[in-house]
Amino acid sequence: MSEALMREVQHLTRAARMLAVVGAAAKLRSAGKVDAAIQEQIERGARMVLGDAAADLQMSDGATILTMIGMALAEAGELFRDPARTAGWQVQAPELLQVMGRASSHAFDRIFALAETRPLLRDALAGTFLDVGTGVGGIALRAADACPELRIDAIDIWEPALRLAAENIAASLHADRIRLRNLDVTALEPELRYTLAWLPTMFMNRAVVEAATARIAAATRSGGWLVAALYTTPDDPFGGIMASLRTLRGGGEITDPMELRELLRADGYVDVEVEVAPLATFVFGRRG
Ligand SMILES: C[S@@+](CC[C@H](N)C(=O)[O-])C[C@H]1O[C@@H](n2cnc3c(N)ncnc32)[C@H](O)[C@@H]1O
Structure with a gap:
Protein backbone atom coordinates (compact mmCIF):
# COMPACT_ATOMS: atom_id res chain seq x y z
CA MET A 1 0.00 0.00 0.00
CA SER A 2 1.31 3.47 -0.79
CA GLU A 3 2.19 5.75 2.08
CA ALA A 4 -0.17 8.42 0.83
CA LEU A 5 -3.10 6.01 0.81
CA MET A 6 -2.24 4.71 4.27
CA ARG A 7 -2.06 8.27 5.61
CA GLU A 8 -5.45 9.18 4.13
CA VAL A 9 -7.15 6.04 5.44
CA GLN A 10 -5.66 6.52 8.92
CA HIS A 11 -6.94 10.09 8.90
CA LEU A 12 -10.44 8.92 7.93
CA THR A 13 -10.62 6.07 10.45
CA ARG A 14 -9.63 8.57 13.12
CA ALA A 15 -12.46 10.88 12.00
CA ALA A 16 -14.97 8.00 12.21
CA ARG A 17 -13.88 7.23 15.77
CA MET A 18 -13.97 10.90 16.71
CA LEU A 19 -17.58 11.12 15.60
CA ALA A 20 -18.41 8.00 17.61
CA VAL A 21 -16.78 9.44 20.76
CA VAL A 22 -18.71 12.70 20.42
CA GLY A 23 -21.93 10.69 19.97
CA ALA A 24 -21.09 8.54 22.99
CA ALA A 25 -20.45 11.62 25.14
CA ALA A 26 -23.76 13.18 24.05
CA LYS A 27 -25.57 9.93 24.87
CA LEU A 28 -23.99 9.57 28.29
CA ARG A 29 -24.88 13.11 29.23
CA SER A 30 -28.57 12.45 28.68
CA ALA A 31 -28.66 8.85 29.99
CA GLY A 32 -25.38 8.36 31.76
CA LYS A 33 -24.74 5.31 33.92
CA VAL A 34 -21.39 3.89 33.05
CA ASP A 35 -18.11 2.74 34.54
CA ALA A 36 -16.47 5.96 35.80
CA ALA A 37 -13.12 5.24 34.11
CA ILE A 38 -14.80 4.63 30.74
CA GLN A 39 -16.90 7.77 31.10
CA GLU A 40 -13.82 9.82 31.88
CA GLN A 41 -12.06 8.66 28.71
CA ILE A 42 -15.15 9.33 26.57
CA GLU A 43 -15.39 12.83 28.05
CA ARG A 44 -11.68 13.48 27.48
CA GLY A 45 -12.01 12.24 23.90
CA ALA A 46 -15.01 14.49 23.22
CA ARG A 47 -13.20 17.50 24.69
CA MET A 48 -10.18 16.74 22.54
CA VAL A 49 -12.35 16.65 19.42
CA LEU A 50 -14.72 19.52 20.18
CA GLY A 51 -12.64 21.84 22.35
CA ASP A 52 -14.78 24.31 24.30
CA ALA A 53 -17.87 23.34 22.28
CA ALA A 54 -17.93 20.01 24.19
CA ALA A 55 -19.65 21.84 27.06
CA ASP A 56 -22.62 22.53 24.74
CA LEU A 57 -23.36 18.83 24.23
CA GLN A 58 -25.70 19.04 27.18
CA MET A 59 -27.69 21.90 25.81
CA SER A 60 -31.02 21.92 24.04
CA ASP A 61 -29.44 20.81 20.75
CA GLY A 62 -28.34 17.53 22.34
CA ALA A 63 -31.17 15.52 20.75
CA THR A 64 -30.47 16.99 17.31
CA ILE A 65 -26.77 16.20 17.65
CA LEU A 66 -27.60 12.62 18.62
CA THR A 67 -29.95 12.21 15.64
CA MET A 68 -27.35 13.64 13.25
CA ILE A 69 -24.59 11.37 14.52
CA GLY A 70 -26.88 8.33 14.72
CA MET A 71 -28.01 8.82 11.12
CA ALA A 72 -24.48 9.34 9.80
CA LEU A 73 -23.13 6.23 11.54
CA ALA A 74 -26.12 4.09 10.56
CA GLU A 75 -25.91 5.18 6.92
CA ALA A 76 -22.13 4.74 6.82
CA GLY A 77 -22.29 1.31 8.48
CA GLU A 78 -25.03 0.08 6.17
CA LEU A 79 -23.21 1.26 3.05
CA PHE A 80 -19.99 -0.40 4.13
CA ARG A 81 -21.62 -3.67 5.21
CA ASP A 82 -23.48 -4.23 1.98
CA PRO A 83 -22.58 -1.91 -0.90
CA ALA A 84 -23.88 -4.46 -3.42
CA ARG A 85 -27.39 -4.84 -2.05
CA THR A 86 -30.22 -4.27 -4.50
CA ALA A 87 -31.79 -0.85 -4.43
CA GLY A 88 -35.11 -0.45 -2.70
CA TRP A 89 -36.87 -0.45 0.59
CA GLN A 90 -36.42 -3.89 2.08
CA VAL A 91 -35.96 -3.14 5.76
CA GLN A 92 -37.12 -6.15 7.78
CA ALA A 93 -35.83 -5.42 11.29
C1 LIG B 1 -39.14 5.55 4.47
S1 LIG B 1 -40.43 4.45 4.32
C2 LIG B 1 -41.69 5.25 5.20
C3 LIG B 1 -41.42 5.72 6.57
C4 LIG B 1 -42.72 6.10 7.23
N1 LIG B 1 -43.03 7.51 7.15
C5 LIG B 1 -42.80 5.57 8.65
O1 LIG B 1 -43.31 6.25 9.52
O2 LIG B 1 -42.36 4.43 8.87
C6 LIG B 1 -41.07 4.57 2.66
C7 LIG B 1 -42.23 3.66 2.41
O3 LIG B 1 -42.74 3.84 1.09
C8 LIG B 1 -43.34 2.62 0.73
N2 LIG B 1 -43.62 2.57 -0.70
C9 LIG B 1 -42.72 2.43 -1.71
N3 LIG B 1 -43.35 2.37 -2.90
C10 LIG B 1 -44.69 2.50 -2.64
C11 LIG B 1 -45.85 2.51 -3.47
N4 LIG B 1 -45.75 2.38 -4.81
N5 LIG B 1 -47.06 2.65 -2.88
C12 LIG B 1 -47.16 2.78 -1.53
N6 LIG B 1 -46.09 2.76 -0.69
C13 LIG B 1 -44.87 2.62 -1.24
C14 LIG B 1 -42.33 1.59 1.20
O4 LIG B 1 -42.90 0.30 1.31
C15 LIG B 1 -41.89 2.18 2.54
O5 LIG B 1 -42.56 1.62 3.63
Missing part, protein backbone atom coordinates in the same frame (compact mmCIF):
# COMPACT_ATOMS: atom_id res chain seq x y z
CA PRO A 94 -38.74 -4.16 13.42
CA GLU A 95 -36.51 -1.92 15.58
CA LEU A 96 -35.01 -0.22 12.53
CA LEU A 97 -38.41 0.27 10.93
CA GLN A 98 -39.69 1.85 14.16
CA VAL A 99 -36.65 4.15 14.47
CA MET A 100 -37.03 5.28 10.86
CA GLY A 101 -40.74 5.83 11.39
CA ARG A 102 -40.08 8.04 14.40
CA ALA A 103 -37.42 9.99 12.48
CA SER A 104 -39.70 10.51 9.47
CA SER A 105 -42.56 11.83 11.59
CA HIS A 106 -40.78 15.21 11.67
CA ALA A 107 -41.81 15.62 8.03
CA PHE A 108 -45.29 16.38 9.27
CA ASP A 109 -43.94 19.02 11.68
CA ARG A 110 -42.47 20.76 8.65
CA ILE A 111 -45.80 20.65 6.82
CA PHE A 112 -47.45 22.03 9.95
CA ALA A 113 -44.88 24.85 10.13
CA LEU A 114 -45.45 25.69 6.44
CA ALA A 115 -49.17 25.94 7.16
CA GLU A 116 -48.56 28.68 9.74
CA THR A 117 -47.86 31.17 6.95
CA ARG A 118 -50.20 29.63 4.36
CA PRO A 119 -53.86 29.85 5.42
CA LEU A 120 -55.03 27.67 2.51
CA LEU A 121 -52.68 24.89 3.61
CA ARG A 122 -53.90 25.35 7.18
CA ASP A 123 -57.48 24.75 5.97
CA ALA A 124 -56.34 21.44 4.44
CA LEU A 125 -55.36 20.21 7.92
CA ALA A 126 -59.02 19.82 8.80
CA GLY A 127 -59.84 17.48 5.88
CA THR A 128 -58.43 14.13 4.78
CA PHE A 129 -54.68 13.46 4.54
CA LEU A 130 -53.19 10.76 2.31
CA ASP A 131 -49.95 9.40 3.80
CA VAL A 132 -48.25 7.51 0.94
CA GLY A 133 -45.62 5.00 2.09
CA THR A 134 -46.85 5.17 5.66
CA GLY A 135 -44.34 2.54 6.82
CA VAL A 136 -44.92 2.02 10.55
CA GLY A 137 -47.24 5.04 10.60
CA GLY A 138 -44.85 7.66 11.99
CA ILE A 139 -46.12 10.56 9.86
CA ALA A 140 -49.76 9.45 10.07
CA LEU A 141 -49.63 9.36 13.87
CA ARG A 142 -47.86 12.71 14.12
CA ALA A 143 -50.48 14.21 11.81
CA ALA A 144 -53.27 12.81 13.98
CA ASP A 145 -51.59 14.21 17.10
CA ALA A 146 -51.10 17.66 15.62
CA CYS A 147 -54.47 18.02 13.86
CA PRO A 148 -57.46 16.85 15.88
CA GLU A 149 -59.90 17.28 12.98
CA LEU A 150 -57.82 15.54 10.33
CA ARG A 151 -58.76 12.10 8.99
CA ILE A 152 -55.91 10.05 7.59
CA ASP A 153 -55.63 7.43 4.84
CA ALA A 154 -52.34 5.61 5.34
CA ILE A 155 -51.14 3.33 2.52
CA ASP A 156 -48.11 1.14 1.94
CA ILE A 157 -47.12 -2.05 0.12
CA TRP A 158 -44.59 -3.44 2.62
CA GLU A 159 -46.32 -5.98 4.88
CA PRO A 160 -43.68 -6.07 7.66
CA ALA A 161 -44.09 -2.30 8.09
CA LEU A 162 -47.88 -2.43 7.77
CA ARG A 163 -48.10 -4.98 10.59
CA LEU A 164 -46.15 -2.64 12.88
CA ALA A 165 -48.22 0.33 11.71
CA ALA A 166 -51.40 -1.54 12.68
CA GLU A 167 -49.99 -2.13 16.20
CA ASN A 168 -48.79 1.47 16.57
CA ILE A 169 -52.14 2.86 15.46
CA ALA A 170 -54.11 0.48 17.69
CA ALA A 171 -51.98 1.57 20.67
CA SER A 172 -52.57 5.27 19.92
CA LEU A 173 -55.51 7.53 20.75
CA HIS A 174 -56.23 8.01 17.06
CA ALA A 175 -57.28 4.61 15.73
CA ASP A 176 -60.74 5.92 14.77
CA ARG A 177 -59.24 8.58 12.47
CA ILE A 178 -56.58 6.54 10.65
CA ARG A 179 -57.48 4.07 7.89
CA LEU A 180 -54.55 1.76 7.10
CA ARG A 181 -54.42 -0.17 3.82
CA ASN A 182 -52.07 -2.29 1.76
CA LEU A 183 -52.37 -0.24 -1.42
CA ASP A 184 -49.91 0.76 -4.12
CA VAL A 185 -50.16 4.50 -4.73
CA THR A 186 -50.26 3.81 -8.47
CA ALA A 187 -53.57 1.98 -7.88
CA LEU A 188 -55.18 4.77 -5.85
CA GLU A 189 -58.92 5.09 -6.55
CA PRO A 190 -59.92 8.31 -8.38
CA GLU A 191 -62.47 9.34 -5.69
CA LEU A 192 -62.15 13.01 -4.77
CA ARG A 193 -61.23 12.56 -1.12
CA TYR A 194 -58.04 14.33 -0.16
CA THR A 195 -57.24 17.85 1.02
CA LEU A 196 -53.57 17.00 1.58
CA ALA A 197 -51.24 14.26 0.34
CA TRP A 198 -47.67 13.33 1.22
CA LEU A 199 -45.45 11.62 -1.36
CA PRO A 200 -41.87 10.61 -0.43
CA THR A 201 -40.47 10.29 -3.96
CA MET A 202 -37.04 9.18 -2.75
CA PHE A 203 -38.34 5.61 -2.40
CA MET A 204 -39.94 5.31 -5.84
CA ASN A 205 -38.58 5.18 -9.37
CA ARG A 206 -39.48 7.86 -11.89
CA ALA A 207 -42.30 5.88 -13.52
CA VAL A 208 -43.95 5.25 -10.14
CA VAL A 209 -43.62 8.90 -9.12
CA GLU A 210 -45.18 10.02 -12.41
CA ALA A 211 -48.08 7.60 -12.01
CA ALA A 212 -48.41 8.52 -8.33
CA THR A 213 -48.70 12.29 -8.84
CA ALA A 214 -51.34 11.75 -11.54
CA ARG A 215 -53.33 9.34 -9.32
CA ILE A 216 -53.07 11.62 -6.32
CA ALA A 217 -54.17 14.62 -8.40
CA ALA A 218 -57.22 12.65 -9.54
CA ALA A 219 -58.09 11.85 -5.92
CA THR A 220 -57.51 15.37 -4.54
CA ARG A 221 -60.27 17.91 -4.08
CA SER A 222 -60.03 21.29 -5.75
CA GLY A 223 -57.74 23.43 -3.57
CA GLY A 224 -56.17 20.32 -1.98
CA TRP A 225 -52.41 20.08 -1.54
CA LEU A 226 -49.65 17.68 -2.53
CA VAL A 227 -46.33 17.77 -0.67
CA ALA A 228 -43.69 15.70 -2.50
CA ALA A 229 -40.29 15.15 -0.91
CA LEU A 230 -36.84 14.26 -2.23
CA TYR A 231 -33.40 14.20 -0.64
CA THR A 232 -31.63 17.55 -0.76
CA THR A 233 -28.49 17.69 -2.90
CA PRO A 234 -26.05 19.85 -0.92
CA ASP A 235 -23.63 22.22 -2.64
CA ASP A 236 -20.49 20.34 -1.66
CA PRO A 237 -19.65 17.70 -4.29
CA PHE A 238 -19.10 14.82 -1.84
CA GLY A 239 -22.37 15.60 -0.04
CA GLY A 240 -23.98 15.49 -3.50
CA ILE A 241 -22.67 11.99 -4.14
CA MET A 242 -23.99 10.80 -0.76
CA ALA A 243 -27.42 12.31 -1.44
CA SER A 244 -27.55 10.66 -4.83
CA LEU A 245 -26.52 7.30 -3.32
CA ARG A 246 -29.18 7.67 -0.62
CA THR A 247 -31.83 8.17 -3.29
CA LEU A 248 -30.64 5.36 -5.57
CA ARG A 249 -30.16 2.81 -2.76
CA GLY A 250 -33.58 3.72 -1.33
CA GLY A 251 -35.19 2.83 -4.67
CA GLY A 252 -35.62 6.43 -5.81
CA GLU A 253 -34.53 8.11 -9.01
CA ILE A 254 -35.47 11.79 -9.07
CA THR A 255 -32.87 14.12 -7.52
CA ASP A 256 -33.78 17.45 -9.13
CA PRO A 257 -36.57 19.41 -7.39
CA MET A 258 -37.26 21.25 -10.67
CA GLU A 259 -38.28 17.95 -12.27
CA LEU A 260 -40.82 17.39 -9.50
CA ARG A 261 -42.05 20.96 -9.80
CA GLU A 262 -42.76 20.46 -13.51
CA LEU A 263 -44.51 17.17 -12.78
CA LEU A 264 -46.83 18.82 -10.25
CA ARG A 265 -47.58 21.67 -12.64
CA ALA A 266 -48.37 19.20 -15.44
CA ASP A 267 -50.83 17.46 -13.09
CA GLY A 268 -52.71 20.71 -12.46
CA TYR A 269 -51.07 21.98 -9.27
CA VAL A 270 -50.60 25.73 -9.00
CA ASP A 271 -48.37 28.06 -6.94
CA VAL A 272 -45.83 25.24 -6.73
CA GLU A 273 -43.08 26.05 -4.22
CA VAL A 274 -39.73 24.45 -3.45
CA GLU A 275 -38.54 24.49 0.18
CA VAL A 276 -35.01 23.28 0.80
CA ALA A 277 -33.84 21.94 4.18
CA PRO A 278 -30.62 20.08 5.05
CA LEU A 279 -31.91 16.52 4.57
CA ALA A 280 -35.08 16.75 2.50
CA THR A 281 -36.50 19.22 0.00
CA PHE A 282 -40.27 19.68 -0.24
CA VAL A 283 -41.98 20.52 -3.54
CA PHE A 284 -45.59 21.41 -2.91
CA GLY A 285 -48.58 23.00 -4.53
CA ARG A 286 -52.36 23.27 -4.60
CA ARG A 287 -54.86 21.78 -7.05
CA GLY A 288 -56.20 24.62 -9.14
